[in-house]
Amino acid sequence: xIFYRQDLTDSQLLDLYKKILxxxxxxxxxxxxxxxxxxxxxxSGIGQEAISVGVTSVLDESEYILPxxxxxxxxxxxxxxxxxxxxxxxxxxxGFTKGRDRSFHFGTQEYKIIGMISHLGPQLxxxxxxxxxxxxxxxxxxxxxxxxxxxxxxGDFHEALNIAAVWKLPVMFIIENNGYxxxxxxxxxxxxxxxxxxxxxxxxxxxxIDGNNIVEVYNKLSQLxxxxxxxxxxxxxxxxxxxxxxxxxxSGTKYVPQELMDEWAAKDPVTNYRKYLTExxxxxxxxxxxxxxEIKQEIDENLVIANAEPEIVPTLSGELDDxxxxxxxxxxxxxxxxxxVRFIDAIRNSLEQSMxxxxxxxxxxxxxxxxxxxxxxxxxxxxxxxxDRVRNTPICESAVVSAGMGLSINGYKAIVEMQFADFVxxxxxxxxxxxxxxHYRWGEKADVVVRMPCGGGTQAGPFxxxxxxxWFTKTPGLKVVYPAFPYDAKGLLNSSINDPNPVLFxxxxxxxxxxxxxxxxxxxxxxxxxxxxxxxxxxxxxxxxGAPVHWALxxxxxxxxxxxxxxxxxxxxxxxxxxxxASVKKTGKVIIYQEDTLFGGIASDISAxxxxxxxxxxxxxxxxxxxxxxxxPFTKALExxxxxxxxxxxxxxxxxxx
Numbered sequence: 001x002i003f004y005r006q007d008l009t010d011s012q013l014l015d016l017y018k019k020i021l022x023x024x025x026x027x028x029x030x031x032x033x034x035x036x037x038x039x040x041x042x043x044s045g046i047g048q049e050a051i052s053v054g055v056t057s058v059l060d061e062s063e064y065i066l067p068x069x070x071x072x073x074x075x076x077x078x079x080x081x082x083x084x085x086x087x088x089x090x091x092x093x094x095g096f097t098k099g100r101d102r103s104f105h106f107g108t109q110e111y112k113i114i115g116m117i118s119h120l121g122p123q124l125x126x127x128x129x130x131x132x133x134x135x136x137x138x139x140x141x142x143x144x145x146x147x148x149x150x151x152x153x154x155g156d157f158h159e160a161l162n163i164a165a166v167w168k169l170p171v172m173f174i175i176e177n178n179g180y181x182x183x184x185x186x187x188x189x190x191x192x193x194x195x196x197x198x199x200x201x202x203x204x205x206x207x208x209i210d211g212n213n214i215v216e217v218y219n220k221l222s223q224l225x226x227x228x229x230x231x232x233x234x235x236x237x238x239x240x241x242x243x244x245x246x247x248x249x250x251s252g253t254k255y256v257p258q259e260l261m262d263e264w265a266a267k268d269p270v271t272n273y274r275k276y277l278t279e280x281x282x283x284x285x286x287x288x289x290x291x292x293x294e295i296k297q298e299i300d301e302n303l304v305i306a307n308a309e310p311e312i313v314p315t316l317s318g319e320l321d322d323x324x325x326x327x328x329x330x331x332x333x334x335x336x337x338x339x340x341v342r343f344i345d346a347i348r349n350s351l352e353q354s355m356x357x358x359x360x361x362x363x364x365x366x367x368x369x370x371x372x373x374x375x376x377x378x379x380x381x382x383x384x385x386x387x388d389r390v391r392n393t394p395i396c397e398s399a400v401v402s403a404g405m406g407l408s409i410n411g412y413k414a415i416v417e418m419q420f421a422d423f424v425x426x427x428x429x430x431x432x433x434x435x436x437x438x439h440y441r442w443g444e445k446a447d448v449v450v451r452m453p454c455g456g457g458t459q460a461g462p463f464x465x466x467x468x469x470x471w472f473t474k475t476p477g478l479k480v481v482y483p484a485f486p487y488d489a490k491g492l493l494n495s496s497i498n499d500p501n502p503v504l505f506x507x508x509x510x511x512x513x514x515x516x517x518x519x520x521x522x523x524x525x526x527x528x529x530x531x532x533x534x535x536x537x538x539x540x541x542x543x544x545x546g547a548p549v550h551w552a553l554x555x556x557x558x559x560x561x562x563x564x565x566x567x568x569x570x571x572x573x574x575x576x577x578x579x580x581x582a583s584v585k586k587t588g589k590v591i592i593y594q595e596d597t598l599f600g601g602i603a604s605d606i607s608a609x610x611x612x613x614x615x616x617x618x619x620x621x622x623x624x625x626x627x628x629x630x631x632x633p634f635t636k637a638l639e640x641x642x643x644x645x646x647x648x649x650x651x652x653x654x655x656x657x658x
Contacts, residue, residue, distance in 0.1 A: 001272045003215045010282045016214050017277055018291060019053045023072040024270050025295045026082070029303075030089075034249050039089055043103055044245035045070035047212070050269035051176055051239045053077050054217030055144050058225055064130045064410070066114045066123045066145040069104045070176070070243070074146075078111045082298060086306035097442050098322070099312040106442040107409075114409060115442070120147065121156025122430040124173065125399035128160050129406020129414070131169040131234075132362075136388055136412075140229040144172040150181025152195055156429075158202075159399030164234035165202040166394060171234045172224070173204075176211065178243040179264075183255045199236035211239030212269040242267070323476050324501045325445045329527050334491070334520035341519050344512035346486035348377050350493040351415070353523045355385050358413055358497065364391045364400055365417030365451075374419050375453060375512060397427030401450065405434055408447035413497065421454035421506065422466045435502035436477030445500040446477075449493075455508040455547055455595060456627075456643055461634035467546065467595045472504045473573045473602050479528060480573040482506040484549040486517040488570055491526030499528065508547045508595075515550065529574035533583070537563030540656060541583040543606060544593040545569040551645045552593055555652065562656065572602055580606065581613055588619035591655055593648055598626035620658035625651050 005013060027046050033039045045052065052073030056065060067074040075085060088095030089103060096106040107114040114130070116123050127145035134141040151157060152175060164171045175195050179186055192198065199206030207224075210216050217239070224235055242264035246252045253261065277283035341349070355361050363381070365373065369392040372379025381390045393400045397418065404414035418424050424431070427450075435446040456465040472478050479501055483489040489507065496503040534549070535556065542564050544552050549568045556562055565583040569576065584590050590610055592603040603624040610622050625644045633639055640646065 001210070001213055001267060001276075003213065003273070003276045004219070005215060006219050008215065008219070013215075013277060013282050016053065016057060016218060017273060017283060019057060019077050020049050020073065020214055020270055020273060021291060022076045022295050023049050023052070025292065026072060026076065026299055029299050031249070041102060042249045043069040043247070044243070044249065045072050047244035047264060047268065048176055048178060048241045049073045050214040050217050050273075051174065051211045051241060054214050055172070055174060055221060057218055058221040059142060059144055062112060063141045064112045064114060064127070064143050066116070066127050066143070067104065068116050068120070068146045068148065068176075071104065071146055074113060075104070075111075078113060080108070080111055082302035083305035086303055087309055090306060091312065092306065092309045093312050094306070094309055101441045107444055108442070109409075109444070117433055117437075119429055119433055120151040121154035121160075122398065122402040122405075122434045123147075124156055124160035125163070125402025125430065126406040126409065126434075127171050127173075128163050128167070128169055128399065129403035129408070130410045131164070131171045131406070132167060132403065133407050133410035133412050135167075135169060135232055142170045142172060142225050142228055144174060146174045146176060148181060149175055149177040149179075149186055149195055150184065150189055152198065153189060155396075156398050156402065159394070159396035160402070161199070161202045161204060161234070161236065162394050162396065163399050163403060165204050167391075168233050170228045170232040172221070172228075173234060173236045175236070175238045176241055177238055178241050179260075180243060180247070180256070182247040182251065194238060196236060196238040204234050204236050206236035206238065208238050208240065211241030212267045212272070214269060214273050322443070323440050324479075325439045327499050327501065329495065330498055330525060331527070332494075332523055332525045334524035335522040337521045338518040339521050340516055341486055342513050343486045343489055343507075343515045344375060344377060346490040346517075346519050347493060347507060349519070350490040350497075351378065351381070352384075354494055354497045355381070355389065357523065360411060361413040361415065361497065362389050362391065362407055363415045363417065364393050364404065366393055366395060366419045368392060368417055373417060375509065378417075397423055398430055401427040401430040401448070402434060404448040405430065405438070405446055408445060412447075414448045415451060415497065416448060417451045418453065420464045421452035421468055422463050424450065424452065424468070424471075428471070431472070431478070431502070431504075432475045436475045438477075439501070440477055446502040447500045449496050449503045449505055452504055452506045453509045454506050455510055456632050456639055457510040457547065459634055459636050459639055462631040465632045465639075467506070467508070469504070469506055469572055470596055470601045473605075477502065478573060479503045479571070480506070481528060481571050482545045483570055484508070484511070484546055484568050486515060486519050488526060488532065488568075490519055491524050492528065492570060494523060495525045495528055498525065503528075506546065510547055511550070526570075528571045529576055530571065531576035531579040532568040532570055533565060533579065534568050535564055535566040537565055538587055539563045539589065540652070541565045541567065541580075541587045541590040542593060542652070543567045543569065543580060543590065545572065546595055548593045548595050548644065548648075551648060555649050559649070559653075562652070575606070577609060577613075580610065584610055584614045585617045588617055589655055589658070590618075591623040591625060591652055593644065594624075594626045595643065596626060597629045598624060599629050601626055620655055623651055623655050
């Protein structure tokens with residue numbers, strides 16, 4: 001291994017040695033502790049330290065790094081107190097996740113490190129969002145994100161590279177090509193010669209770097225960083241290296257040929273760098289021994305601190321209170337000046353006024369800029385707010401949602417428009433595993449609203465007509481809003497944008513241009529989690545949301561003798577159970593009316609809650625009316641049969657006779 005120091009001083013060379021030695025000595029200690037049963041799991045980065053240390057040494061402390069579970073050198077180079085890392089690995093409260101996640105699955109704003117989730121790919125899109133925020137501020141900061149050669153097969157890798165290329169984002173995409181994805185060798189992972197070649201297809205400059213040569217890593221990245229600061233753009237970096245331990249310690253390395261292990265052992269990044277520094281007279285044996293002693297002492301002292309920390313004592317409130325970021329609702333009362341507008345106009349008006357109110361709010365989606373979106377809601381926004389804040393995206397929902405999370409991490413608010421709610425399936429993973437869990441895992445907000453044009457009745461068929469709120473109401477950490485009227489749509493969307501938690505905001509597209517209402521002209525808010533009682537009566541409780549609210553009103557108008565409480569839920573998560581239970585206790589009969597298919601819909605959970613909380617008040621079984629348990633069809637006759645509109649009246653009348 002050849003080291004070209006270029007302009008590096010003796011002091012800089014020694015500093016890199018201290019930084020690369022520290023994670024190695026910690027790892028050696030961890031291997032002892034795991035054999036003693038004092039650490040439950042360990043993902044070793046032995047043999048790869050030069051990459052983590054080199055990258056982190058090049059970036060400033062204010063620049064974000066997104067590492068993986070083999071990048072201990074990132075955390076130590078950022079000088080995180082070791083006792084906090086040890087507490088994290090032991091699942092203690094002084095770690096970063098309160099025992100809720102393990103190893104390096106955490107982030108910390110204090111040290112500008114954003115940890116991975118096990119699904120790997122979404123963090124690449126997060127890096128895009130962080131870098132976009134930096135670029136909008138023109139602060140010349142660089143973002144570095146790590147991935148392994150295995151995860152380059154994931155769609156998120158390609159989506160994130162494409163977005164970064166199109167938007168010219170200053171992101172270093174770092175591939176640690178260590179030969180194996182768990183036990184699968186690279187020749188079964190990809191067929192191109194080098195992963196760096198994948199940058200060509202996205203118009204991204206790419207480089208292959210010796211990942212075991214700390215000097216080469218540091219010098220090359222220092223050069224690239226300066227160029228990226230002056231001319232923002234992404235780079236793809238493939239670091240050739242090797243994993244000298246198993247995927248995690250329990251896996252072992254029996255699947256690796258011994259000659260390959262021997263070959264890479266000779267390329268050890270710490271041993272070779274120590275030898276080089278000794279040969280050029282920068283490092284003496286005495287100073288090396290002193291460094292070893294100092295680091296080992298630091299490790300031992302911090303282990304004592306971590307070991308003395310008590311085990312976590314679970315509390316229900318402690319767990320449940322951290323699912324969402326605490327948020328003090330900001331009440332803004334409506335003005336007296338009103339205007340009769342359509343549902344779609346109310347949505348547009350909310351977006352306009354929120355963009356004016358929040359200068360850090362970014363809207364992203366397919367065709368939303370000059371074209372104005374599939375439903376023309378953002379038509380004209382580019383002229384008023386500019387393309388920096390109203391951004392067309394490539395067709396890559398997963399990376400766009402992740403980029404929204406990156407914007408949130410770096411001080412912005414994000415709205416992501418799904419062209420149709422059905423298309424959220426290709427962005428499902430980052431919503432339910434990233435946005436939903438970030439605050440619970442490590443206290444980080446996800447200030448992202450995902451707009452969801454949904455619903456049937458327009459003969460749009462199986463891929464443009466679903467109302468899929470139940471995919472998200474069961475996921476702790478998400479809020480789900482589903483208004484039925486223009487007044488509610490504007491006030492609830494304003495509140496959703498204010499809320500620092502992730503919100504799925506459903507907009508029934510059949511209501512867009514068919515429902516009118518008097519709506520205050522100025523900005524106002526409506527609290528999430530509060531239902532609306534549209535009609536009052538003593539015979540039956542009707543619970544609904546979205547388009548079926550209007551269908552229920554039609555049915556009641558047709559049957560004026562029915563005295564019903566009609567509850568428009570408006571928000572599905574959090575759910576206004578107080579209003580529901582009070583009404584059921586008054587009427588004794590209840591029917592739940594949803595457009596979603598019956599089995600597994602939110603009506604099932606509401607029914608179960610009513611049975612548990614109001615059983616002694618019921619005079620009849622709880623009834624549910626929903627769409628057929630089939631995909632939604634295209635032809636009008638089939639769609640009419642699918643939707644519950646033609647079945648509700650009959651079930652309601654039967655319930656009243658019970």
